[in-house]
Amino acid sequence: MNAFSYIYLIPLIPLLAFLFLGFTAKKIKEPVSGYIGTAGLLSVFGLSLYTAYKYFFEVGLVNGKYEPYKVMIKEAWVHFTDKLAIDLGILIDPISVMMLIVVSTVSLMVHIYSLGYMHSDTGFSRFYAYLSLFTFSMLGLVLSSNLFMIYIFWELVGVSSFLLIGFYFEKPSAVAASKKAFIVTRFADMFFLIGILMVGYFGQSFDFETLNSPSTYETIQAWIVNHQIFSFMGLSLFTWALILVYIGGMGKSAMFPLHIWLPDAMEGPTPVSALIHAATMVVAGVYLVARLFPLYYHIEGGTALQVVAVVGAFSALFAAIIALTQEDIKRVLAFSTMSQIGYMMLALGVSGFEGHEGLGYMAGMFHLFTHAMFKALLFLTAGAIIHAVHSNFMKDMGGLHKYMPVSSIVFLIAALAISGIPPFAGFFSKDEILTAAFEYNKFIWFIGFLVAGMTAFYMFRLYFRIFFNKQTDYGDHKPHEAPKTMLIAMVFLAVMTVVSGFIPFSTFVSADHKIFHSHIHWGDPLVIASILMAASGIGIAYLMYYKETAYPQKVATSMGNGYKWAKNKFYFDELYIFITHKIIFDKISKPIAWFDRNVIDGFMNLLGVTVEKTAEKIRFIQTGRMQDYAMYFVSGVIAIVMLIVYFR
Amino acid sequence: MIEGVSLFEIMSLTTILFFIGIYGFLTRTNLIAMLMSLELMVNAEAINFVAINKYLSPAVLQGQVFSLFIIALAAAETALALAIILHLYRLTTTIDVKEVEELKY
């Protein structure tokens, strides 16, 4: 066995916690269930750290390259053919270990945070059960060694997200949001599944190691060249397969146009938003692309990767525009998340493969890591605020700085980080993305650059409006600082936000698993430009929002319809509702249901009715008159004779 | 056999007689009249058997004996039928065929 044979414990512990809490949800009272869940996560966190240490510093690096390790739990869990099977295995390589750290850290923090946040909620135990389920699924997802296995956990995170969004199941909006989230991601998963089927068909394997090995993509590439007819819209079917897989990732990662579920998902408890909809699950799409990166990069010259980049860039811009106008703080954060994930996608999309060319890849992963920290922090802080003022809307807030100083400071740290102000974590990762993009395509770089400024603006708009701006009268119900458990989590993440930028990420994660070194060149005009951009964004926000001013209103009016559209998220919800309800439900499903009841069933009934009617009618042939009967006798003779004569 | 008369003619006669009987059966409204039509048919058959026997296989008397049995059976049948019809008459005081059209459909 190899060095990581204990690794199955990492997903197993949360699973056991889930089962235990699930079956005893009625009997175990708060806070015991919380402690159980947290204790489980603590051990997972420990194991993750141990794994990371062991991998990165002890066994992983061989000749300057990180060798993947694989722990097989059950070979051929489902056996399809001799080559295709779902193997349950754990793959340990740089990105999975990195994700392990992200997931376990954020999850642990959320567990701790929730001890305070979910205090005296009737569903306390249920909440922890769900959290454990989610953690299990997410850990499973990141550790999967097999494309199909990732799909399994993909679905499981989907369902835990569904359960957690709909946690307040008596609230119709929460139920609707959970439904929407599940169905939209499920819709994307359908493409993912088709993609998997195609990858399996062409690649003849579901195993990541096999798929990512040069021999596989060379074979496929050769096949593509030889089979030009198997193409659709100019792209080979395998590229389409990768795009379909990416659509799955788009659904999970809320990329345009499958993003509509994410804002609504904020109906869930805030810690959940922090964990699932900011730090971990939503980046699954990024992780998926990173997982299959060699395929994306090598097949047909990276056409699929271009799609990733374009979609990522567009989503980043699109979400940032919407985020500028939102009033609900969690929604601002949600769109911010979407925008940042767009960034990561963009980074992957512009990446090369080997050495320094793989900067984008590394930067994307790096951004994933830092973003997880600061975005989780933002959400947790937002949770503390909502906890304090019992509202999600900025109009109900203002001047909170004096009531909640700690929150204010950690929020500021996170906001600076996301805006890309050095020395906070976001700066390093974002800057490397922009560098990579600049080398790849100026236009994409420009989008990223623009988005960076917008990000700084809307984050500080948020910050100022919450903590400064007008002095709202909160009545007798004065806001107060969050309880200790919540603060511990927030402060820990704040520390992470500050320090994680200094991790030499490129020595750990790279597209070809080989170490390379990347440095920030402080004098580089790109760096200066981006810092300036962020600063100007902050500045404008300061001017507009530090005090209550009339500028925002003016700007909004001057933008006219543009503002309205952005505020209404460009009417995408309405479009989707139109498509699903008006077209699919009313125009397809209803006619089909009608058709079934009236035409097909009607036909069967008609058969019955016809027989009955005929029976009713011909009954009167039997008149009761003997002569008529005799008549039939004689006619019978004549008829039969005629027939016989005719047929003979 | 009858001199100068072929079996064709005799059989045509019986056929016509038979179908007159059938016609009577089909059109009469009186049960006894219907029974009488039946007698015509039975007679036609009896003649048939005798004539066929006489013309075609005079050595074997099958047809001629058959016709005797036909007459005997016809007598029995008529007796039974009349008994029932008369009983019906006593129940309903009519022997119109309409009286026996109650069971139908």
Added chain:
Amino acid sequence: MDILSLFVVVPVVIVLAMVLFTKNLKQARMVALAGMLMQLIMSVNLIVKYLNAREAGDQSIMLFQKNIPWFAEFNAHYHIGVDGVSVLMILLTTLIVIAGIFVSWKIQPLSKEFFISLIVLATGVYGFFISLDLFTMFVFYEIAVIPMYLLIGIWGSGPREYAAMKLTLMLMGASALLLVALLGIYFTSSVGGQAPTFDILELAQREMPYDWQKIFYPLAFIGFGTIGALFPFHTWSPDGHASAPTAVSMLHAGVLMKLGGYGIFRFAMFLMPEGALFWQDFFLILAVTGVTYGALSAIQQTDLKYINAYSSVSHLGLVLFALLMINKTAWNGAMLQSLSHGFITALFFALIGMIYGRTHVRDITKMQGMMRIVPLLSVAYVVAALANLGLPGFSGFVAEMNIFVGGFLNQDLYKQALTVFAVTSIVVTAVYMLRLTGRMIFGPTTKVYTGLPKAFWYEKTAIAILVLFITLIGTLPFWWLQFIEDSVNNFIQPLIK
């Protein structure tokens, strides 16, 4: 008595015991339960014996065969035997009947008769699954179908007479087609002067003339397909399910509808491989239509049972679809799906029955927030819904994945496209399942229903049995697939030659 015949004999003995010795509900259900527990022990024993036999290297297609001439004149034998699939199907039947008994713990009126009919039905199903002779198979098939009439007609709800009649007539009409096919197979099997036979193992050795296969295969396929809810012959199922009492819906959707897929697998395709290939494309279209069509229809339904009935149309459509794909993976999926759908749909109908028994309403627009009222049932309902939409960890997922992968493994682009088409059903399934749970389980509680009794122990038992097996299949698919693969490997041979 050999171990297989006991599966038929024991139910008959139970029925006789009930007819002769029981008087009221309590006695009847105890006898029924005791008998079925005995069946359960025998089923488990059968699995163990089966595994041992395979372990010991017994490679014959069918194990534990028993062949007794019945109508020697017709060469019709009472020929029984099992392979992996039938072993599992027997287990499925047993479990669902047991769950059904628990669900009908308080059935009224004519309780004794209810259990008698139920067990008669089960007898037919057991017989069907073990028979290796077309004649025996057909006899058991009809035995399984006819008690349905009484079960729905007497204990059903709504337009029960209509539904019972429709179901019976459509199924018997289908069996009529089957009968023609069966006779056709029988008489065309006398090629080369051999005595015609009903024995499937022997029939497989004889090659039926291609022209006849082309004629009789569709008859057999539609005959079996009707009970397997093949579009457009499925309309008996919504009405039938909606009107049937709980246990009957469970047994019917859970087991009886599986007879269709099983029959096609075991008899129609195995005996008429060339016919199957000839008609493959045509029936594929019907099957795929059924898959999406059933799912789309389900969206519009508001009656719980109708939703489920259409869901069954969709999911069993997948079984037929997979069978028509004709490769091992898809067939594994088909059989696993039969099994999985059996448990899931039985769980659904059990829960619907329990909820209906409390609220007397099945319209999802009329009740909300059941989670607060009957938490256990609601949780189970959510579990069932998730299992139904193919969540990993539950049985539906592995089955469907086998089917889709199998479908896609065809070299033929047409079939791959159809597979893609079938995959869309997983989204639509999610839509209607979530719509249902969103309306009924979640949301603010409907006031009228507060204070309804929580789940009783016998209801919990039924739920526990079904959920347990749904999860077992979902988490340990390889254990179940070993049975199926063993059987599929043999039965697909004529088709992939």
Added chain:
Amino acid sequence: MNLDSLMLMRDEWFLTAVIMLLLIAEVLLSAKNKKYIIQLALILFGAYTISAFLPNDTGALFGSSYKTYPLVHYFKAILAFGVFIILLQSVNWLKEKLLPYDFTAEFFILIFSSLLGLNFMMSAGDFLMFYIGLELSTMPIIALTAFEFWNHRSVEAGVKYILLASISSAILLFGVSLVYATAGSINFDVIKNALQLPLLEIIGLIMIFIGIGFKISLVPFHFWAADVYEGAPTVISNYLSVISKGGAVYVLMTLLFVTFTAFQKEWNWIMYGTAILTMVVGNLFALRQQNMKRFLAFSSIAQAGFILLAMLSNNELGVKAIIYFLLIYIFSNVAAFGVVHVISLKTGKENIDDYNGLYRTNPKLSLVLMIALFSLAGIPPVAGFFAKFFLYAAAASKGYYVLIFIAVLNVTVSLYYYLLPVRAAFLRVSDHPIPFFKSDNYSRLAFIITMIGLLVLGLYSGVFEFISGISNIF
């Protein structure tokens, strides 16, 4: 010719002896003891039935105008057995309705003569015996049809039956005369080899077919059946629908398979059409009937259509299938009619709607009804299924798949109406159900016998094996 050879005819002799003994008893017994006639008749006939099951030799008597061979011998026994069950069912009716008028002996004599007529008809070796047997089987039963002389319907049925039977036998006889003209003989053995099939002969054969078809009640010669069954006493309807039909089917079968083999091709056309017509019309008419007797009448018309399926086969398989079917059919129909009879006698109710809720008050009777109807519909494990299956098999053996297809569709339709009484009895509840009553012991015995028959004959193949052992009549 000696006594031994006369023993070949012992079925008929014994039956004649029974008739004579009853006649004597009727004369000798004093009015007070008349009621014992029932028991006496049952015992005598029972003894006859048992004797009928004893094996008999093959042979021909009276210049081959009388023939016997195992199949016909055992078929006679089967019919006798059927009559015996019917008699058991009729005891109560006899006691209640006929004993006051002192007509019980006459009832037995007439019904036995009818059976005797059937026996002669089946054993006939020439048209004369055939014709006399036919008349002998018909005429007593006509008298019995009108036996409920206080009931207008019964008398109407009698009138219809005798007039229509007369015209049908007249047509048959005319046909015989035509065949006699062309084939030159009335002896079957001679005719068999002398068939040349000119048009005249075909007309004759068709007229003969119509005469027999009338007795089997094939469409379009079936019209009398419903009216007569409905009007006649239930016992007689029962007898007509199974025994007399069974005998006629047997005769048709032997004529077709043995005597008129030359006519095969044309026969098949007739059979094909008539079978479809009979099944369809019988089913459609039965669909909307309210009166149980009328309903069963149409059902038995439809059943006749199914029998014709096997008539097409013209092989040994067909013979087996037909005989086996008739055996099962006797059991099923006798049981069904028996239930109707018992209920009608107790309550006077004969409509299907009157049966609503029957199971709740009379569970056993309902079960008998259900099993009988299932057997008629052909649902396993009841014997009717196997019987029908063999009929299909017989037709399939000659490749008539389309016909079988039509037949099985008809079975589906027939299932609908067979389920109607079941629906009434089991599914429905009524405010005024038929009250609980105990059937008399004779009827019970009859029901038990039929139920055992229906449940055992199918699953136990011995009976069928036995029949197939003796069914080589070619």
Added chain:
Amino acid sequence: MFYLLSAIIIGFAVLSVTSSKLYRATMYLLFVLIAVSGLYFMLEYNFMGAVQLSVYAGGIMVLFIYAVMMTDKIGEPMRSISNKRKILPVVVTIGTAALAIYAIYSYQGIAATKEATVTTVEQIGSKLLTYEAGGFVLPFEVISILLLAAMIGAIVIAKAKKLVNQEKN
């Protein structure tokens, strides 16, 4: 002579089935029967002719006349069915008859007539009592049972009314 008889038979047969007076119809039938017996005599089958006269014209006709007199209101015409409803019977009977006659004439076997013989009473008698091939002793015996049964049936039904009346009183 034959043609005369034929004309009588057909003529009176037609009258018998169309006459609106039942009593007259009976008389016409009697003429037909007598004419038929004439035909038997012509065919040199005297025994049959005698039987026809005695059994038919004698016995059966008496029954008929008796029945008619019991039931019919003499002089009152019978209800006759409308002409429209006669069309079909006419067509069918004439059609079938035409078909039959066509068939008769198209069959040449009939033309092969043999020498005429006289059938004597002794021949008939011995045939009826012979049990070898060509004998008819069995039908002769069986018909006795038939007559017995028919007699019993007729008697029972004839007795019935009286009994029912008794019951009522």
